[in-house]
Amino acid sequence: MVRLDQPLDEGDLDPDPIRQWRRWFDEATAAGQPEPEAMALATATRAGEPSVRFVLLRGADERGFVFYTNGHSRKGRDLAANPTAALAFRWWTVERQVRVSGPVSPVESNESDAYFKTRPRGAQLGAWASAQSEQIPSRATLDQQLQSVTARFAGRDVPRPPWWGGFRVRPIEMEFWQGRQDRLHDRLRYRLDVGHWRIQRLNP
Numbered sequence: 001m002v003r004l005d006q007p008l009d010e011g012d013l014d015p016d017p018i019r020q021w022r023r024w025f026d027e028a029t030a031a032g033q034p035e036p037e038a039m040a041l042a043t044a045t046r047a048g049e050p051s052v053r054f055v056l057l058r059g060a061d062e063r064g065f066v067f068y069t070n071g072h073s074r075k076g077r078d079l080a081a082n083p084t085a086a087l088a089f090r091w092w093t094v095e096r097q098v099r100v101s102g103p104v105s106p107v108e109s110n111e112s113d114a115y116f117k118t119r120p121r122g123a124q125l126g127a128w129a130s131a132q133s134e135q136i137p138s139r140a141t142l143d144q145q146l147q148s149v150t151a152r153f154a155g156r157d158v159p160r161p162p163w164w165g166g167f168r169v170r171p172i173e174m175e176f177w178q179g180r181q182d183r184l185h186d187r188l189r190y191r192l193d194v195g196h197w198r199i200q201r202l203n204p
C-alpha cells in the first residue's frame with residue numbers, strides 16, 4: 001500500500017540513478033500505475049523552439065533510456081539537428097515524478113531491427129503507412145496508404161523502414177521527486193560530475 005507523505009531521504013537513494021529509477025519504476029508498477037513506461041519527451045529545434053509529446057519507454061539500462069519513433073517526425077528532425085532531450089515520468093499512484101536529461105543518439109540498427117520484429121504486424125505496416133508529423137489531406141488518405149503497404153508486403157515479413165528506429169537518452173542529470181504534504185515535496189537531483197554522480201537536494 002502506498003503511504004501518503006512518504007519521505008525521500010538522501011540515505012534512501014541508490015548511488016546510481018538508473019538503478020534508483022528501476023526501483024521506483026518497479027514500485028509504481030506494483031502499485032498498479034497504468035502505463036508506467038509512458039514518458040513525456042521534450043526536444044527542441046536547433047534554434048531552441050521546444051516541443052513535447054508522450055512516448056513509450058522500450059528499454060532502460062546503464063546506457064540510458066530508449067524509445068522508438070519515425071526519424072522523419074518532428075521529434076526525429078529535432079534530434080537530428082539538436083541531439084539532446086529531456087524526459088519526465090509521472091507515477092501518480094505513488095506520488096512520484098522522475099526527470100531525465102542528456103544527449104541522444106540513435107540505437108544500433110541491429111537493436112532497432114530486433115525490436116521492430118517483436119511488433120505486431122499491424123504496427124509494422126503502420127510504420128510504413130504513416131509519414132509521421134506530415135500534414136495529410138484526410139483519414140481516407142491514411143487508409144489508402146495502409147492498403148497500399150499491406151499489398152506491397154503481402155505474404156512476406158515486413159522489414160523495418162530505414163527511417164524508423166530507436167533513440168537513446170543518456171542521462172547526465174536525473175531528478176527524483178516525491179510528493180509531500182503542504183507542497184513541501186522532496187526533490188533530489190543527480191548530476192554527472194567528471195564520471196561521478198553527485199546528489200543535491202532542491203527546494204520544492
Ligand SMILES: Cc1cc2nc3c(=O)[nH]c(=O)nc-3n(C[C@H](O)[C@H](O)[C@H](O)COP(=O)(O)O)c2cc1C
Binds near residue numbers: 051073
Ligand atoms: C501514451 C502515449 C505513448 C506514445 N508512444 C509513442 C512512441 O513510443 N513512439 C512514437 O513515435 N509516438 C508515440 N506516441 C505518439 C506521440 O505522442 C506523438 O503524437 C507522435 O510521436 C508524433 O510526435 P511529433 O510530431 O512531435 O514527432 C505516444 C502517444 C501517447 C499518448
